[in-house]
Amino acid sequence: SNLVGAGRGSGGGDDLGAPDELIPFQDEGDEQDKGAGRGSAHGDLDELKSSLVNESENRSGSASGSDSEAERPPQQPRESFQKPRDYLAEVRRQQDGGFFKGPPYPSYPFLMIPELGSPYLPNGALSPGGARTYLQMKWPLLDVPAGATLKDTRSPSPAHLSNKVPVVQHPHHMHPLTPLITYSNDHFSPGSPPSHLSPEIDPKTGIPRPPHPSELSPYYPLSPGAIGQIPHPLGWLVPQQGQPVYSIPPGGFRHPYPALAMNASMSSLMSSRFSPHMVPPSAHGLHPSGIPHPTIVSPIVKQEPTQPSMSPGGNSKSPITVKKEEEKKPHIKKPLNAFMLYMKEMRAKVVAECTLKESAAINQILGRRWHSLSREEQAKYYELARKERQLHSQLYPTWSARDNYRKREKQPQQQIQETGNSVASKSKKLCVQYLPTEKPCDSPASSHGSMLDSPATPSTALASPAAPAATHSEQAQPLSLTTKPEARAQLSLHSAAFLSSKAASSSSSLTSQSPLLSRPIPFTTALLTSPPSFPTAIPSQAALAVLQAQPLSLVTKPAE
C-alpha cells in the first residue's frame, strides 16, 4: 500500500478507504525497474514490429531474459520449448510500456483520445488508424448546458470536483471511444490538467471540439444510430462493439453525481432509444435518486421483445409468467473488476496490433499483459474498479451479485464432484490453446520460429513469461486459469493429450500462452492431473518437485 500510495503521489486523502486490493503489491519492490524497463516503448505498431524482430533475434542468440523476466522470482521456471505465440508477449513488453508510458495513467483523470477522431468505423469496426492519445481531462467531464434538465456537471466548484464518479463502463453500441468519466482527481493526485488539454479541445488538432452527447458518461448508452452519427473523440474504457450496458430511464436525472448527468441532447437521444416498456419508470435496480447506473441493462435489450405491458399483479403467477417478469427486470450488471476495465481499454489495441479477432485469444494476450503490468499500473485499475464497485453499491444498495446468477437449481459442490466422472460426455469445445500456433498475429515473430516471448528454459511452462512476481490476483485466485468448471475438467482430460501431442509434434510448440501454461498453479494442477502425458512438458525436476508438493485440488468438474 505504501508503494501504491507513493505511486499515486497524493498519499492519503482517500476517503474511500485503503486500497486493500493493492496490498499484495507492497512487499515487492522491483517496480521502478520494471517501469523503467518499459519506459522507452512506443505505441507505434511498425516500430514495435521491427523492434520485435530485432529483439527476437537478439534473444535467440543470448537467450537472456528481458527486464521483466529478470524480475521474475527465481523459482519460476522457464520453458525450453518455444511458443509461436510468444511474440505476443513480446508485443506486450514493447507496448505495455508504450501504452502506459507517460500520459495513459500518470494520474487521474485522464482520457484516451483517438487521433483525429474515432479509429472506429461507423459500423463499429476498427479503422486502420486506431492510434490514440491520452488527454488529461478536467473534471467533471460532462457538458450540460444551462437550462438543461440536468444539473450542470461542469461546475468548477470544489463540491463537484470532490464527487467521485467512477464511470468506466460503456454501452456496447456507444462509440468505442466514449469518454471515460474518471474519478475525482483526489486520487492519484493528477493535479489540474493543462488548459490546452481541456476536453473541449482536440489535443492533436487543437480544434475546439463541440460538446457532444456521446461524451457524456459512458454509463449511459446512446442509441446505436445516434452513436454512429456522432463520432466520439474521447474514449478510454470503452467497448468496441457491444450491447448497451447502461440504460437511462426517460425520467431524467436527479443525481448528485455530476458525471451521471446528461445534457438536453442526450436526454433526447435517450428518450428516443428507450421506450417505456424497456425501462420501467420504477425499474428495479434504480438508485433511490432515480439515477440509473450504467450497469443497468434491460433484459429486453438482449432478449426478444415482449409485451410492453407488464402484469403488475403478482397473484398466482405461473412459472412462465414469473420468468417473464424476471426477464423484464432491468439487469444490473456487476461492476467491472480491475481486469475487466483493463480489458476494455486495451482490447482495441490488441486487436489493432494483431490480426486476431477472437476475444478468447485476445483475452489471453490481455491476461498476460495484465500480469506484465507494473503494480502501479495495475493499481490504477484496481482503484478504478474499487470506485466502480463503490458507486455501484451506492446506486444499488440492495443489489447483489446473486441477483445475476442464473436461475437454476443449485448444484452443491459435492454433487458436482460426484458427477464429475461424466465430464467427458459433457465436454465442450476443447479449450487449451486458443491462440493459433501457426500465425497468431501479424507479427514477424513466427517467421524464424523463435518465440519472442519465449523464455530460454523449459521451466517457463510453469510460469508465464509475462507473469511477474506473484500478484495478489494470483495469490487470491491461483486456479483462475480457466474458471469454467467444464473447462477445468477438460484441463485434466485434455491437457495432457494436448500437451503431449504438441510436444511430440514440435519440440517448440508448447506455448506459454496456452492457458494451461500461462500460470504456474493451474499448470501444476494440469501436470499433476495427468503426469504420464507430460514427459516433455515437465520443465525440470526441481520444478516438478515443487509442483508435486502442491495439493491437487481440481480434477474433474462436470459441466452443467
Added chain:
DNA sequence: TTACCTTTGAAGATA
C-alpha cells in the same frame, strides 16, 4: 440462435 471460449477479479455459495 445460443452457448462456448478465454482472461482476472469480486462476490456469493458451499463444505
Added chain:
DNA sequence: TATCTTCAAAGGTAA
C-alpha cells in the same frame, strides 16, 4: 475459513 461457482466484457466460432 477455505474452496468453489458465477458473472462481468468481447466477438469469433461451433453446435
